[in-house]
Amino acid sequence: MIELIPAIGRYVRQWVDSLGSHAQFAARIGAAALRPPFRPRRSVEAMYDSGVLSVVIICVSGFAVGMVLGLLFYLSLSRFGSQEVLGAIVGIALVRELAPVFTALLVTGRAGSAVTAEIGTMVVTEELDGLRMLSIDPVHFVVLPKSMALLFVMPILTAFFALFGIAGAYVAGCIVLGVDGGTFVTSLIDAVDFENDIMGCFLKSVIFGSLLGLVATYRGYHCEPTSRGVSSATTQTVVVASVSVLIFDYFITALWGF
């Protein structure tokens, strides 16, 4: 038992080191964001890679999740004869919780891992060293556009997820199961509050986007310059970002809107 203490100590020290290193890297990205030249073209390209290419998966997933919610809540509510609040319950569940979290997890798997793999491969092929030798800061040139892209596309994708989720719930509840469409929409509009629900959703998506941007670029930038290192960094991005999203979600939910 006593021999566990140094092992725990080492683990805690590594964790604190890693936290400090992430914070330092975040500060470097922040400083780079304020320093010209600004690179709108690279940022747009990164947004296309992370955002536009994720739209289909987000919309399809949102619609499917919405249909499941519509079906599940209809079955539960019909026991009490309260089907008319289906729109309200689906809306609150999606906007407050499911849309930002599901979107963050999906973007982590699709775009976050791709960002880590791309930057990691640039480490392996010495492209980042090549930039340094050209007096170009790789954080400014490579990391900043990609992390900013994840930050900006996350709220937009979250909105897509919520809209398609509501559409899915409408299809399942109103078209398939026969709930009145007008009642569904009215209860949805009455229940979803702009300040608490929609702004809370926006805040979560911005925090998740910046979190994913930091984790994905940090892991790629600091990966071991081998194919195994890139693979490991990509896995770490998915695990660390997903767990962080879920943990941060609890704290934001606890602090916002209650």
Added chain:
Amino acid sequence: MRATKLPAMDSMPTADNSASVTLQNVSLSFGERLVFQDLDCIFHAGEISVLAGPSGCGKSSLLRLLGGLLQPQSGGIQVSGQEVVGVKKQSLRQIRKQVGMMFQNGALLSSMSIFENLALPLREQREMDEEGIRKKVSNQLVSVGLGDAEELLPGQLSGGMVKRAALARALISDPEILLCDEPFSGLDPVSVRRIEELLVGLNQDRGMTILLTSHHVPSTRRMADHVVFLIDGGAVIGTPEELMEHPDERVSSFWEELRSYVPSATARGGASPSSAAQSGVVAQGGAE
């Protein structure tokens, strides 16, 4: 270990004002693996120096130290009189403007065309207009024989073309010093000769200081003003012929290939002193 001086070697570089790159008591290790210990070395301006030695001896690490991509545990490195070790990033960027580096695998940005790869550092410097950049990049690509490859991506080029594109990018900002990491690896003899000619031309026409790592003994023989053979954390310095006679078998055996190698001429265009007397042999059998 310090650089070992060969007996009866007149061309041994010594510190003076023309020194372009100087390493003083440089020690480097990766974890417990010692790469250099108290290494002293001087590379004079306007010379071609080849870093040779067995795999893992630290040739590429030495180039990375000179480019400021690695920091030694101790010691000092001066490039054109400016300290590279422990300086701020801004100073390092200024020093790097005088140093071009050609990486072993090119290190070209894979998502950009060859033209964009070369134009990037010029655009970042913001000292030329777009028309000037276009002209300079095109001229640079023509000079390395890639005039028709402007719009291709690095992944669409052959190994030799990637090396030449990497060389063109390293030279685009007109550096005083060129560092080349294994410029001949994986190339056919014709491509090797082409890269050799480009490097020697740069040295002769522009007086550029060139440091390159290589396992390619014939090229080293043809090009090098002197060879820095890295071994046991230190260096042995001399010409290939001198190193061939070195008492340490690990050094001399590296150059064994030269015993059967008789060059017709150095890559610099004239007959080398040692080969001049043997030119008849070349006429009979060829050098390689």
